[in-house]
Amino acid sequence: MTRQRFTIxxxxxxxxxxxxxxxxxxxxYLKFFLDEHLSRVKNIALDLGGVEYWDVRSLQLLIAYRKxxxxxxxxxxxxxxAELENILLKSGLKTFLCP
Amino acid sequence: xxxxxxxxxxxxxxxxxxxxGTAEGALLRLEETPAAGPEVEELFRVVHxxxxxxxxxxxxxxxKHFHLLENLLDRLRNNELAVTRxxxxxxxxNLDLLRAMISxxxxxxxxxVDADLLAGRQAQLQQLMTGDRSRTEPVxxxxxxxxxxxxxxxxxxxxxxxxxxxxDPLSLLAKLAEIGEIKEVAADLSRLPPYDQIIPExxxxxWQLVLKTGVTADELQxxxxxxxxxxxxxxxxxxxxxxxxxxxxxxAPPREPREGGDGGEEQPATLEVVTQPPLEPDEERxxxxxxxxxxxxxxxxxxxxxxDEMGIVVSVLQNLFAWKAPRHQDAIKKELDGLTKLNRxxxxxxxxxxxxxxxxxxxxxxxxxxxxxxxxxxxxxxxxHGAEVELDREVIEHIADPLKHMVxxxxxxxxxxxxxxxxxxxxxxxxxxxxxxxxGGRILIQISDDGRGFDITRIRQRAVELxxxxxxxxxxxxxxxxxxxxxxxSSASKVTxxxxxxxxxxxxxxxxxxxxxxxxxxxxEGEGTTFTLDLPLTFTxxxxxxxxxxxxxYLIPLLGIMTTEPYVxxxxxxxxxxxxxxxxxxxEYLPLLDLAEMSRNGTAxxxxxxxxxxxxxxxxxxxxxxxxxxLDPQQVVVKSLETNFRGVKxxxxxxxxxxxxxxxxxxxxxxxxxxxxxxxxxxxxxxxxPSPHADQSQNPQRRAATPAVLCRxxxxxxxxxxxx
Numbered sequence: 001m002t003r004q005r006f007t008i009x010x011x012x013x014x015x016x017x018x019x020x021x022x023x024x025x026x027x028x029y030l031k032f033f034l035d036e037h038l039s040r041v042k043n044i045a046l047d048l049g050g051v052e053y054w055d056v057r058s059l060q061l062l063i064a065y066r067k068x069x070x071x072x073x074x075x076x077x078x079x080x081x082a083e084l085e086n087i088l089l090k091s092g093l094k095t096f097l098c099p
Numbered sequence: 100x101x102x103x104x105x106x107x108x109x110x111x112x113x114x115x116x117x118x119x120g121t122a123e124g125a126l127l128r129l130e131e132t133p134a135a136g137p138e139v140e141e142l143f144r145v146v147h148x149x150x151x152x153x154x155x156x157x158x159x160x161x162x163k164h165f166h167l168l169e170n171l172l173d174r175l176r177n178n179e180l181a182v183t184r185x186x187x188x189x190x191x192x193n194l195d196l197l198r199a200m201i202s203x204x205x206x207x208x209x210x211x212v213d214a215d216l217l218a219g220r221q222a223q224l225q226q227l228m229t230g231d232r233s234r235t236e237p238v239x240x241x242x243x244x245x246x247x248x249x250x251x252x253x254x255x256x257x258x259x260x261x262x263x264x265x266x267d268p269l270s271l272l273a274k275l276a277e278i279g280e281i282k283e284v285a286a287d288l289s290r291l292p293p294y295d296q297i298i299p300e301x302x303x304x305x306w307q308l309v310l311k312t313g314v315t316a317d318e319l320q321x322x323x324x325x326x327x328x329x330x331x332x333x334x335x336x337x338x339x340x341x342x343x344x345x346x347x348x349x350x351a352p353p354r355e356p357r358e359g360g361d362g363g364e365e366q367p368a369t370l371e372v373v374t375q376p377p378l379e380p381d382e383e384r385x386x387x388x389x390x391x392x393x394x395x396x397x398x399x400x401x402x403x404x405x406x407d408e409m410g411i412v413v414s415v416l417q418n419l420f421a422w423k424a425p426r427h428q429d430a431i432k433k434e435l436d437g438l439t440k441l442n443r444x445x446x447x448x449x450x451x452x453x454x455x456x457x458x459x460x461x462x463x464x465x466x467x468x469x470x471x472x473x474x475x476x477x478x479x480x481x482x483x484h485g486a487e488v489e490l491d492r493e494v495i496e497h498i499a500d501p502l503k504h505m506v507x508x509x510x511x512x513x514x515x516x517x518x519x520x521x522x523x524x525x526x527x528x529x530x531x532x533x534x535x536x537x538x539g540g541r542i543l544i545q546i547s548d549d550g551r552g553f554d555i556t557r558i559r560q561r562a563v564e565l566x567x568x569x570x571x572x573x574x575x576x577x578x579x580x581x582x583x584x585x586x587x588x589s590s591a592s593k594v595t596x597x598x599x600x601x602x603x604x605x606x607x608x609x610x611x612x613x614x615x616x617x618x619x620x621x622x623x624e625g626e627g628t629t630f631t632l633d634l635p636l637t638f639t640x641x642x643x644x645x646x647x648x649x650x651x652x653y654l655i656p657l658l659g660i661m662t663t664e665p666y667v668x669x670x671x672x673x674x675x676x677x678x679x680x681x682x683x684x685x686x687e688y689l690p691l692l693d694l695a696e697m698s699r700n701g702t703a704x705x706x707x708x709x710x711x712x713x714x715x716x717x718x719x720x721x722x723x724x725x726x727x728x729x730l731d732p733q734q735v736v737v738k739s740l741e742t743n744f745r746g747v748k749x750x751x752x753x754x755x756x757x758x759x760x761x762x763x764x765x766x767x768x769x770x771x772x773x774x775x776x777x778x779x780x781x782x783x784x785x786x787x788x789p790s791p792h793a794d795q796s797q798n799p800q801r802r803a804a805t806p807a808v809l810c811r812x813x814x815x816x817x818x819x820x821x822x823x
Contacts (some may be wrong), residue, residue, distance in 0.1 A: 032250040034294075055267040060291060061299050064280065068294035078437050092286035 008033050009052075014041065015078070019050025022058040030058060034065050042073055049079025056091070063096045075099075111156045111204045114203055118145050118152075119198050120737050126191050127469060135175055141188070143172040153201065161200055164217050167224055168193060174228060185314065185321035186227060191466075192324070223324045226317055249312055250282075251319060254333035256305035270474060271330070273305070278322060279312025309337070361558035394452050402452070405445045412438045424818040454489035457535045457544070460499055461486045464506045464546070465754055470529050471510040478517050478528040478680055479510060485535035487727070494614055494634055498544075501607040505546055505630055506531070508604075513550030513628055522627065525549070540615075553622040555579055561588065580620045584608035607632075613736050643764060645730040645756070646713065648694040652700050652762035654735055654754060655724070659767040663729050666710040676766055682723045684714055690722040697749065697773065717771045722771075737764050748773055 006020035006029060022030065066075050066087035077098045080088075114387045122145045125138040167290035168190065174180040196216070203211025254276075257268060275281065287305040290738035291297070314322065316334055323332050418432050465481045472479040514520075521527050532547045558579045562568040567582055582588060586605040607630075611618045616634040643654035644663075669690060670683040682691040691712065712723040735754040751766035 014662065031299055047113075054269075056269050056304060057299060057302060059269075060288075060302070060304055061297065062290065064291055064294040064297050067291075086275070087269055090281065090284065091269055092278060092284040096286065098287060 001030060005031070007065045011047075013045075013048050015045040017050060017079075020052060021049050022054035023057055024057050027057060029060060034061070043076070044069070044074065045076045045078065046081070047079040048077060049081070050082065051081075051084060054084065054087075059088075059091075059093055059097060063093065066097065107206060111152055112201075114152060115149060115198075115201060118149055119194060120459050120462055121145050122149075122194055123466060124458075126187050126194075127465050127481075129182060130184060130187045130469070133184055135178055135182055139172060139182065139324055140174045143169065143176055146172055149197075158201065158204055158212070158215055160212050160217065161197055161204075164193070164197060164221065167221055171228055172222060180228065183314075183318055183321075185318040185372060189223065189321050189324055192221055193224075196220070204319070214808065218325075223321065227321055243503075249315060250337040251310045251316065252335040252337055253308045253310055253313070253319075254305070254331075255308065256287075257302045257330045258331065268302070268304070268306075268330075272308075273476060274308065274473065275308070275322075277473070278314055278319075279310045279768050281308055282311050283307075283309040284663070332583060364487060373425040398452055404443070405441060408436060409441045409445065412441060415489050438719060453492050455492045455495060456486060456540065457488050457495070458486035458492055460495055460502075461535075463499065463532050464502065464533050467503055467506045468510050471507050472514070472529075475511055476516065477514050479514055479531055481529055482530060483534075484532070484533040486533075488535040488537050488542060490535075490634070494542075496612055497614060498607075498634070499633065500547070502544075502632075505604070509550070509628070510547045512553070513548040513552075515551050515789045542632075542634045545629055547627060549627040552624040552626055553580065553583065553620070554624060555622075558582060580622065584618065598737055599799070609759070612759075615738055625757065628800060642732060642734050644732050646694075646711075646726040647728040647730065647761065648726045652756065653694065653726070654733065654759060654762050654764045655713060655715070655762070656767065657750075658733060659717060661714040661721065663713045665712055666712050666725060684712075684723065687712060689714065691725060692770070693725040695725075695727070697770070710808060715765045715767055715770075720771050735762075735764070743780060 005019070006022055006026040008029075009017045009019070011017060016033075017029075069075060080098070085094070088097060122142055125141045125145070129138040129142070146165055146169045150169055151163050153159075153165060171180070171186075171190075180186075180582040200212050255268070255271075272281075272284075285307045287307060288303070290305065291303040296743070297303075312317075312319070316336060319334060320332075323330065336576065370379050400683065412434050416431060416438070416736035419434065421604070461483050465483065468479060468481050471477075509531055510529075514531070515523070516524070517527035520529060530549045534545045534547075536543050542711070553561050555576060559568065562574070562579065562582045563570050565585075567585060567588070568574055584604045584607070588605065596723050611632055613633065614634055617633060619631040619633070620628065621631070622628040642657040644660055645659055646653050646655060664684075672681050672688065673679065674681050680693070681688040710725050710727055711729045712725055713729065714723050715721065733756070735756075737752040737754055749766055749769045751764045751769075753761055753763050756762050
């Protein structure tokens with residue numbers, strides 16, 4: 001069984017593009033990315049257009065990271081598909097991730 | 100006594116597998132039409148038998164649980180309790196659980212039967228049995244303006260140690276929306292620690308919800324009972340309308356009980372539901388069943404009669420031979436013709452014993468379709484046709500797993516969501532149709548849906564992205580559809596945890612090809628897709644070792660292999676005038692054949708090469724086969740060689756490997772014959788046992804041969820005796 005990939009690329013304008021399946025198998029990778037890359041950036045822009053599925057653990061990791069951002073940091077989520085947005089709304093997590 | 104126990108267990112495992120299948124089928128039918136009737140009667144009988152049988156093999160705890168399920172079914176069949184979908188789901192989930200426990204017990208797993216888990220299920224069962232008061236006493240519930248709905252405030256949290264795999268809470272919330280309308284939802288992140296202290300695998304979020312639904316509190320509990328283990332649920336029925344419910348005044352979501360805690364946080368109304376994740380419906384089959392099969396008694400009787408007739412003919416032939424009279428030649432010929440005919444029929448009938456109806460496979464598909472649809476909030480109805488058609492059990496075993504992917508794909512990606520279907524002018528409920536039919540010596544299995552169909556444009560784009568086609572390459576529709584079966588190909592715009600990961604179709608195609616079949620796809624965008632599997636009725640399957648010699652793949656039937664070891668030059672000896680090669684293996688010298696030389700596919704370079712010796716035993720003779728490389732064992736379907744190649748000695752047939760390459764299957768008996776033919780001129784070269792005191796480099800020809808160890812085969816010994 002092939003595990004669904006999860007990838008992160010950075011565009012020329014600094015936007016990080018997340019793609020694939022944002023699930024518990026990739027939490028280590030996601031945390032590494034948050035720790036090593038995002039911590040160096042003040043204005044964070046995440047394009048989630050390529051994310052096909054996510055689970056609650058990956059969401060809570062992103063939410064915890066956002067909450068820990070220093071005052072004055074910018075946090076921007078773009079590219080959210082209607083389905084993922086719907087999941088966020090149904091779970092009451094939208095305001096925490098995309099305030 | 101141990102043998103008797105093993106036999107009993109074997110019978111039990113075969114029996115329960117059929118019974119579980121029957122129960123699953125009845126439950127799936129019951130789910131479509133939840134009402135007491137023949138399905139409930141059938142379920143009752145099945146569960147009763149399962150109870151007795153499990154007790155008979157010493158599975159007392161499991162038997163007790165079956166007994167309690169039997170009580171529930173008894174109440175259902177006596178109309179003391181209404182058949183509801185949550186009850187059906189509860190029964191399906193319990194049967195999955197018990198099947199897994201039986202399987203584990205049969206494997207000897209001491210922890211297979213989790214008494215605590217069963218106790219949890221029994222508590223839920225008790226609630227189901229006593230909780231349905233709808234027929235006996237009215238329950239004061241909050242209702243909406245229409246007077247038909249209940250409103251509940253739910254608190255939902257999760258244990259820290261959620262098992263993997265388990266349903267994601269987001270999936271659970273989505274499923275909750277299936278049985279009612281979530282009027283309000285609030286995520287509680289109060290337990291979420293600061294980022295630098297977070298343990299990513301741990302679940303910190305809890306939820307408060309207000310649900311407006313037509314189900315009762317008991318049904319709601321039963322609904323949650325069907326989900327993964329470890330969630331903690333509180334249910335509070337609201338007295339006002341949903342719009343009146345205000346979350347700030349609601350109790351906090353239930354917390355996970357902490358060891359040594361004061362328990363002060365525990366609320367009397369808390370219902371703790373600890374459940375096991377739902378099992379993949381067909382991944383936990385009781386083990387050991389493949390060692391024996393259940394055969395229709397009529398088929399067996401026919402075989403016995405045929406064997407009797409063959410025995411009579413053999414007896415007649417023996418008498419004719421005993422008389423040794425030339426005048427009986429015609430009679431002998433006549434009897435031999437009769438025997439040949441009987442033998443042919445016998446072979447056909449024996450092959451027929453392996454045939455099994457597709458009903459079981461279709462039932463598994465139905466269950467997978469049902470579970471996938473439920474997980475994706477889709478509505479489907481499943482149609483089955485041709486479930487009585489029989490197919491070789493081995494073929495069924497081989498196609499079952501790949502086809503599961505197809506079924507999931509049909510529902511997950513093919514069937515649209517109800518609102519999307521309605522917007523397209525389709526009925527909200529999608530249709531998945533499984534059918535089978537027999538045409539001559541082949542079986543056609545079709546899986547079709549009335550969903551969105553394949554997007555040919557998207558397939559072309561994806562093919563270009565994957566480098567399977569050039570952007571300007573003219574590709575017809577069939578070619579593009581064929582690309583869907585390429586490894587890693589997925590045109591799905593969304594990958595879910597259920598399907599669409601680019602695996603599945605290539606596996607299906609590979610397996611169908613291996614079975615000598617053909618896979619066809621017909622699709623119309625917006626109207627649906629039909630997958631047709633054209634399969635042979637039966638086939639020959641063997642386990643074989645994949646080896647290579649001079650870059651050619653061969654397969655050696657595992658049954659003929661003793662062992663393999665790296666080739667050591669010092670152990671090979673060229674003996675006699677013909678310089679025939681022998682190789683010292685343990686205590687004896689065995690003839691050594693070089694496969695490259697035999698196949699004329701290279702010159703034998705035995706002395707200085709890196710190679711492996713595969714030691715073979717045909718039952719008549721043992722010898723070594725020198726090959727370049729030993730790969731992995733495989734289970735393969737042997738296909739006959741085309742007419743032009745049938746005369747090639749040493750080959751039993753050919754097969755397709757997993758990567759699509761062709762491999763030749765060696766015929767060990769024929770190879771032995773080749774060796775024996777060759778050895779006629781060198782019969783003076785015996786297989787010899789080296790003296791334990793002899794110098795290992797010493798030429799074995801100088802040592803005395805012991806006829807008794809030369810060979811087990813009679814005619815060889817005769818030659819040697821003559822020589823002696």
